[in-house]
Amino acid sequence: MRRILFLMIFGLAGLGVLVSLGVWQMQRMAWKEGILAEIDARIAADPIDLPQTVSEADDKYLPVTLSGEMEPEEIHVLVSVKQVGAGYRIIQPFSVEDRTVLVDRGFVPVTDKQAERVSGPMEVSGNLHWPDEVDGYTPEPDIDDNIWFARDLPNLAAALGTEPVLLIARTETDPGVTPLPVDTANIPNDHLQYAITWFGLALVWAAMTGYFLWRNRAPSEREAQ
Structure with missing residues (x-):
């Protein structure tokens, strides 16, 4: 028992x-x-103007509209999109009055890496984001071929001479670039x-x-x- x-x-x-x-x-x-x-509710909210000061703690996913000028210089970040394949995120400087920030315009296939893209005055809506994509295994960028392997925000900003502020576009900024807006699918x-x-x-x-x-x-x- x-x-x-x-x-x-x-x-x-x-x-x-x-x-x-x-x-x-x-x-x-x-x-x-x-x-x-x-x-999701924050991402889908109505966009506002870019705040004078931003921080990851307070402004991650904040919807923002930028009105200014897309600069022609760009950085290509290697990515893969489901059912499409490999390609690049197009990261460019965007001037707003006396400030310059980064805009992730979206995705282009590998074959369109060197294609000419629309720049100059425009309005872009999207969400502020601080991607966490860098770890000990991330290769250093290939500067000669302009191939980066992560959205390393501080280094992207240094390379393009902007503030370390990144807007992920959710509106189309170029017919050849497909926006990859922020969502919660990868959380x-x-x-x-x-x-x-x-x-x-x-x-x-x-x-x-x-x-x-x-x-x-x-x-x-x-x-x-």
């Missing part, structure tokens, strides 16, 4: 831990979905998969506990007979 009691306590304790972890992941999923909904939300994993382990744990209890009760029942 002591062994059966121990198995029951151990089994129920393990089951409680696994179920609680699954419930916690469901709660985390609800929290994350709320955060993503807030970001991970894997809590449902984690919850399913924990609940699945809880089910297996319950089945194993029941099996061991049955095995340990079976000899006693046979002896009683």
